[in-house]
Structures are given as structure tokens and as C-alpha cells.
Amino acid sequence: MSRSQRLFDLLQILRCHKYPVSAEHLAEQLNVSVRTIYRDIATLQTQGAEIEGEAGLGYILKPTFTLPPLMFSMEELEALLLGADWISKQANGEFSESAKNAIAKISAVLPADHKVKHSQEVMRVASIIEVPELTIDMSDIRKAIKHQYKANINYLDLKGNSSSRVIWPILIGMFQQHYVLVAWCETRNAFRNFRLDRIEDWQTLEQKYLPHRSELLKKWQQEEGISQPKLRY
Structure with missing residues (x-):
């Protein structure tokens, strides 16, 4: 590997990390010595790369730095x-x-x-x-997730029973050949996974939910314990 390619790869590795990365880890990733990493970091810094950190603490690329x-x-x-x-x-x-x-x-x-x-x-x-055709607009769901808006839905379960629920949408995924919405259900006071093709009506509410969506997502993942959730209707 040429040095120019190694410098570029080093930037790429740093770009993928949100927290400081140790020189030892970088050296292992690039199959070079730690001393080489120190020299490469210094070279990149002199060329304008916005890399912060120092030996023993790790290095991080400022998010404002734009790669070519x-x-x-x-x-x-x-x-x-x-x-x-x-x-x-x-x-x-x-x-x-x-x-x-x-x-x-x-x-x-x-x-x-x-x-x-x-x-x-x-x-x-x-x-x-x-994938079954949807009767609702997925862009409305994505907007609600992004802005943490609650939603009122009419949901048809597997037995054909329709119910109205207020939910906190947090994630859309595809499981078992279905689009599935992960949400906190106020009616059940628990996380539920709703098949999008069974949502008959969707109304985004002006009220926002708390805590932050990322915290809810972590709690859901902890409850599931696995990457493939159990579909509960």
C-alpha cells in the first residue's frame, strides 16, 4: 500500500468513529506500527486535516472536516x-x-x-x-419518527379486529417480508411492532413524546435481546 493510500484510509477510519480512537487501534487496522500512525497523523494535520487528540488519549476527526x-x-x-x-x-x-x-x-x-x-x-x-401494498403514506411515518410526534392509528390485527391506538413511532424495519413499525403503545403501555400494511389510518399528532427516541430504541433493543423482534399485535 502506498503512503498516500494509507493516509486516505486513515482519514476514512477516523471518519467512521464518533469518539477518539487510539493509535494502537489505528495501527492494527492499517497493519503498521504505532510510530507510523503518529507520523501520519502529524502529516495529515499539517496538510489541513482537522484531527484532534494526542498520544495516549486517541484521535478524532472533527465532524466539520470534509474529505475530498x-x-x-x-x-x-x-x-x-x-x-x-x-x-x-x-x-x-x-x-x-x-x-x-x-x-x-x-x-x-x-x-x-x-x-x-x-x-x-x-x-x-x-x-x-x-411486500404487501400500503394504504398509508410512509413519508408521514418517517416525519413523525424524525420529529418525535405521537400518532393516532387504526390497526387491524391478525384476527380482523380493528382498534384505535396512540403510539410513539421510533423505527421502521423489514421483518419476515413485512414493513414493521416499532413503537411505544400508550394503550398497551408497552413496546409493540405494527405491520404497516395493517395500519388502516394514520394521523400524526402535534404532541411530541419523551424521552428521546434514541433512549426508547435502546430500551426496545434490551427488551428484545436480539436483532429480530417478536411480532406482537
Whole structure:
């Protein structure tokens, strides 16, 4: 690996961490000595990289520092294209245009020898997960999650019973081929996972919920204990 590539990789590693990273960890990641890391950090700092920290405490890249346009390997491009292809073909098409636009923007800044002529030259998405069509607008749910608004929903359970509930939406995921909304349910006074295709009506309320969504998400994860939640209706 050339030194210029190593310096770039060092910036990339620092960019991925929100907290100070030790020189020992950086050295292990780049397969070099700790002394080399110290020299590389000093070089980057003299070249304008906003790296804070010192030996023994660790280093962090200030979030205001902007890296130059990234150079993707062909493998990284293939992964990005496959992911975008998969997203664009899912039912409801929620992120189809966004995925296509993202790939177009990435391709626009790449050198000619790194552009991918055909998105499925080597690998392709062979199947599409069939997701039930939604009767509500997912953008309304995303907005409520982002701003921590409560919502009033009419929900149809597996037995065909409809109920009205006030919920605190915190996360949208895809589990068992369904879009699922993780939320705190005021009616049940507990976390519940709602299939989006069974929400008959959605009304975002002006009232915000507390505590912060990140705290609720941690509590939900602790209760579940695993990455795949149990679907409780």
C-alpha cells in the first residue's frame, strides 16, 4: 500500500468513529506500527486535516472536516449498485427514485476507468421480496419518527379486529417480508411492532413524546435481546 493510500484510509477510519480512537487501534487496522500512525497523523494535520487528540488519549476527526471526493473500488461500486438495485425493485417503490439518483450522483464524480457501464455486469438481484401494498403514506411515518410526534392509528390485527391506538413511532424495519413499525403503545403501555400494511389510518399528532427516541430504541433493543423482534399485535 502506498503512503498516500494509507493516509486516505486513515482519514476514512477516523471518519467512521464518533469518539477518539487510539493509535494502537489505528495501527492494527492499517497493519503498521504505532510510530507510523503518529507520523501520519502529524502529516495529515499539517496538510489541513482537522484531527484532534494526542498520544495516549486517541484521535478524532472533527465532524466539520470534509474529505475530498471518494474513490470507490470496483467491489465497493458493485455492492452499492446491487443494494440500490434491490431497493429500487421492492414493492411500494418508496426509495426507488432516491436509489437511482444516488447511484447517478456517485457515478458522475468517478473517473472514466472506474465507471460501471452496466449495473448488472457481474452480479444481479435475482428475486424481489413481495411486500404487501400500503394504504398509508410512509413519508408521514418517517416525519413523525424524525420529529418525535405521537400518532393516532387504526390497526387491524391478525384476527380482523380493528382498534384505535396512540403510539410513539421510533423505527421502521423489514421483518419476515413485512414493513414493521416499532413503537411505544400508550394503550398497551408497552413496546409493540405494527405491520404497516395493517395500519388502516394514520394521523400524526402535534404532541411530541419523551424521552428521546434514541433512549426508547435502546430500551426496545434490551427488551428484545436480539436483532429480530417478536411480532406482537
